[in-house]
Amino acid sequence: MHVTRLDLRQLRRFDEVTLAPGSGLNLITGDNGAGKTSVLEGLHLMAYGRSFRGRVRDGLVRAGHPALEVFVQWQERVPAGPGRVDAGRADAPAAAPRLRKAGLRHSGQGWSGRLDGNAVAHLGELCAALAVVSFDPGSHILVSGGGEPRRRFLDWGLFHVEQDFLGLWRRYSRALRQRNALLKSRASGGQLDAWDHELAEAGEPLTRAREAYLDALAPHYTALLADLVPGVGLGSLRYAPGWRRDEMSLADALLLNRDRDLASGHTSAGPHRADWALAFAGLPGREALSRGQAKLTALAALLAQAEHYAAQRGEWPVVALDDLASELDRSHQRRVLERLLASGAQVFVTGTEAPPALTGWDAGPMHVFHVKHGTVEAGDTAGPAVP
Numbered sequence: 001m002h003v004t005r006l007d008l009r010q011l012r013r014f015d016e017v018t019l020a021p022g023s024g025l026n027l028i029t030g031d032n033g034a035g036k037t038s039v040l041e042g043l044h045l046m047a048y049g050r051s052f053r054g055r056v057r058d059g060l061v062r063a064g065h066p067a068l069e070v071f072v073q074w075q076e077r078v079p080a081g082p083g084r085v086d087a088g089r090a091d092a093p094a095a096a097p098r099l100r101k102a103g104l105r106h107s108g109q110g111w112s113g114r115l116d117g118n119a120v121a122h123l124g125e126l127c128a129a130l131a132v133v134s135f136d137p138g139s140h141i142l143v144s145g146g147g148e149p150r151r152r153f154l155d156w157g158l159f160h161v162e163q164d165f166l167g168l169w170r171r172y173s174r175a176l177r178q179r180n181a182l183l184k185s186r187a188s189g190g191q192l193d194a195w196d197h198e199l200a201e202a203g204e205p206l207t208r209a210r211e212a213y214l215d216a217l218a219p220h221y222t223a224l225l226a227d228l229v230p231g232v233g234l235g236s237l238r239y240a241p242g243w244r245r246d247e248m249s250l251a252d253a254l255l256l257n258r259d260r261d262l263a264s265g266h267t268s269a270g271p272h273r274a275d276w277a278l279a280f281a282g283l284p285g286r287e288a289l290s291r292g293q294a295k296l297t298a299l300a301a302l303l304a305q306a307e308h309y310a311a312q313r314g315e316w317p318v319v320a321l322d323d324l325a326s327e328l329d330r331s332h333q334r335r336v337l338e339r340l341l342a343s344g345a346q347v348f349v350t351g352t353e354a355p356p357a358l359t360g361w362d363a364g365p366m367h368v369f370h371v372k373h374g375t376v377e378a379g380d381t382a383g384p385a386v387p
């Protein structure tokens with residue numbers, strides 16, 4: 001998958017900018033505050049419905065303007081793996097590139113979007129269409145933060161590789177909202193029964209899907225950690241489902257906790273409380289990771305996810321690496337970039353200047369963009385010629 005055009009309007013300091021990125025490596029440079037990260041935020045917004053720096057209403061819309069607009073055009077192969085709608089059908093056409101386009105207008109409160117010319121009803125439809133894996137200075141929370149970013153990480157992967165997951169996730173989220181509303185209004189047990197049933201019906205398969213996904217990620221993650229963070233040694237990757245699943249079903253856990261939930265006004269057990277954890281063979285716990293190791297461990301998780309996506313879908317998601325040079329030392333920058341570009345991924349890298357690892361870059365063409373005074377200028381393409 002690679003983005004061929006990106007238009008941003010009224011996003012942070014930009015009035016209107018257009019980029020035509022190349023496949024392979026795209027380097028975005030500019031001074032502090034120029035808007036380099038904002039370019040990646042625009043891309044991330046289309047792929048996740050939010051920025052990696054928070055929600056749209058927290059400053060993504062340019063001051064004094066009612067809404068921002070993002071338009072992305074990208075090329076992708078019709079997925080050939082198990083995620084494909086018509087996978088296995090004899091009349092399914094061979095994988096071939098196709099051009100897709102998506103537009104999103106977001107005010108922070110409301111939004112409207114189009115995908116391939118048609119209006120979309122759920123933001124999730126845009127997110128499921130464009131796959132972007134982003135690594136930014138806040139990504140270490142995947143390792144050192146609370147459970148929410150880790151649940152989101154699993155769910156992102158599942159949205160993209162499991163056809164049924166989005167429906168399951170929506171069903172669970174809706175049931176949870178309804179149950180919590182009833183708990184707050186101190187509803188009767190009879191009213192809660194129906195939503196407990198619905199939560200269990202969606203929550204059990206959702207849990208199985210997440211667990212299977214984590215198992216499938218493990219070999220990718222182990223190999224990437226061995227390469228990027230040798231010495232810590234991934235001992236195990238363990239899923240904590242959000243209730244005592246080894247002792248009881250979700251339906252039983254909901255019933256057991258009902259009085260407590262009525263007192264607190266929220267549902268205390270279930271997949272919305274799930275988490276996953278790494279155990280390191282060479283360390284007592286994640287707290288023992290250095291800050292740089294925590295970042296590399298988070299990056300390894302994101303790259304494992306991208307690699308798994310590629311194995312399932314037959315092509316890499318777009319990879320966006322914000323401020324790479326300030327996050328990784330030179331040899332890690334080089335190793336990560338070489339690995340990604342050898343895989344054929346389209347990669348975006350930002351930096352106040354070209355990261356040291358790109359000095360004498362000879363691992364493929366590099367497309368350069370310079371962000372200045374609210375404009376983005378395409379520079380020369382460096383590196384070996386495109387074959």
Ligand SMILES: Nc1ncnc2c1ncn2[C@@H]1O[C@H](COP(=O)(O)OP(=O)(O)OP(=O)(O)O)[C@@H](O)[C@H]1O
Pocket residue numbers: 011012013014030031032033034035036037038039059060061062063352
């Ligand atoms: N809502 C907004 N309206 C107008 N300008 C904004 C808004 N939000 C942020 N800005 C400005 O837009 C720019 C955002 O810059 P961004 O974080 O993308 O820069 P950067 O090039 O990545 O910088 P750095 O190298 O310092 O990380 C900053 O100059 C900031 O002051």
